[in-house]
Amino acid sequence: MSLAPRIVLVHRRTELTELLARHGTRGQVEFFLKSRNRTLDEVVDRDQQARRALGDVSAAIPLDWRRGVVEREDLSRFLFAPEDVVVIVGQDGLVANVAKYLDGQPVIGINPERGVLAQHAPHEAAELLHNTTDTEDRTMVEAKSDDGQTLYALNEIYVGHPSHQTSRYRIHTERQASSGILIGSGTGATGWCSSAHRERKSRLALPTPTERKLVWFVREAWPSPRTGITHTEGEITDAPLDVEVESDGLVAFGDGIESDALRLGWGQRLSIGLAARRLRLVR
Numbered sequence: 188m189s190l191a192p193r194i195v196l197v198h199r200r201t202e203l204t205e206l207l208a209r210h211g212t213r214g215q216v217e218f219f220l221k222s223r224n225r226t227l228d229e230v231v232d233r234d235q236q237a238r239r240a241l242g243d244v245s246a247a248i249p250l251d252w253r254r255g256v257v258e259r260e261d262l263s264r265f266l267f268a269p270e271d272v273v274v275i276v277g278q279d280g281l282v283a284n285v286a287k288y289l290d291g292q293p294v295i296g297i298n299p300e301r302g303v304l305a306q307h308a309p310h311e312a313a314e315l316l317h318n319t320t321d322t323e324d325r326t327m328v329e330a331k332s333d334d335g336q337t338l339y340a341l342n343e344i345y346v347g348h349p350s351h352q353t354s355r356y357r358i359h360t361e362r363q364a365s366s367g368i369l370i371g372s373g374t375g376a377t378g379w380c381s382s383a384h385r386e387r388k389s390r391l392a393l394p395t396p397t398e399r400k401l402v403w404f405v406r407e408a409w410p411s412p413r414t415g416i417t418h419t420e421g422e423i424t425d426a427p428l429d430v431e432v433e434s435d436g437l438v439a440f441g442d443g444i445e446s447d448a449l450r451l452g453w454g455q456r457l458s459i460g461l462a463a464r465r466l467r468l469v470r
Contacts, residue, residue, distance in 0.1 A: 191252045193268060194316065197275045197285050198241055199259035203234035240299050241276050243309035247316060262288055263447065272319055274312065279304040283374075283442045286327065286341040286466045293319040295469045304374075304468065315469055322467040325396045326372045329462035330439050331427075336449045339462055340441025342375030346430055346457060347406070348437055349445060355434040358405070359418040362433065365408040370428060370459045373398050374466075375442075380404060389420055399461055400424050427460025 200208075206216045217227040248254055257265045259281060267273065267289060275282050276297045282304035285294070295315050296305030307315060330338040330346070338344065347354040347367020355364050371380030373394035383404040384393060394400040401423040408416045421428070432455045439457060440448035451457060 190270075191249075193253040193255060193271050194248050195255045195257060195265075195267065195271050195273045196241065196245060197257055197259070197262070197273060197277075197281065198237070199277055199281055201234040201237050203230045206230065236299055237276070240297060240309045244274055244276055244297055244312045247313035249316075259284055267292060272316065274316075275305060276309075277305060278302055280442075281305070282466075282468075283341040284444065286325075287339040287441060289466065290464045291467060293322055293467045293469050295319070303377075306470075319469050321470050323397060323470050325374050325466040325468055326394070326399055326401070327462040327465055328370055328372055328375075328401060328441065328459065329464075330370075330441075330449060330457055330459045332439075332449055332451060333456040338439055338441055338447075338449050339464065340375075341372065341466055342442045343369050343371035343379050344439055344441045344459055345369055345379075346437065346439045346451075346459070348434075349448070353434075354437055355414075355432075356437070357431040357433060358428070361415045361418050362413060363405065363408050363416070363418075364411065364414040366406045368403060368405050368428075368430065370401055370403040370423070372396070372401055376402070387420070391420060391422060401459075401461060403428055403459070423460055427458040430457045430459070431455075432457065 210216045210219055220227055271292045273292050274295045275285055278298060279302040282296050297307050297309055297312060298305035299309060328340045328344050330344050345367055351366050353364050354367050369380055369383055373396040376393040380402060391402055393402060403421055405419040408419050410416050432451045432453060435452050437451040438448040
């Protein structure tokens, strides 16, 4: 007899919950918000909307199915099983945060306001839970260091100094000094990489979310007697992009999560390319 499916609900703490944890009482929260020209009502409304969405999705799970619940802050300590169905209740950014911890599990994104990744309304959860085969497989980025560290991202990976000051490295044998490198997928092509692409008026064709292609951009490379600016953008389809670190204290982090970063020192090598795993997003 096979086990019933396990549905893993992923959510993040609401702004109201975080404010109460910081300030202690609603009165103190209201005073703090007023000092920022904001109201408690708007924060309470969003909190109630998020709780209703989570409650509606939870109620849609059949009683005889297994379930798990995990907050965003606990994702790195949660063990996803291969047969899990992952239901993410929140904004698009939460879907990107979860993607790096998955390996082929179907993902249902739920957001009352309907986003790009979290594109379903709470009332659609019951139907979606019984049909998880219609998926869109989105390309992900993988970074591997020569000391065995690995990092995955759905949108993009940043390589550089954590404070975005000068980073020194070699790329395609050229020594460079810049504020870092961005390597992005088609999903990330509407975000940080899009900004770099637009600012430099690049002629590169940005990939689609399902296309097996990445793009990379060097941020603000500057020439000097020892550093060049010849190799500042490109595509990755087969061979990864190799970076040789020439300054201490560099990092590589994905999707804006700076707390979960690869630490890189002088002389280390980092390869960034297409990940074998993809995000299986239920349509």
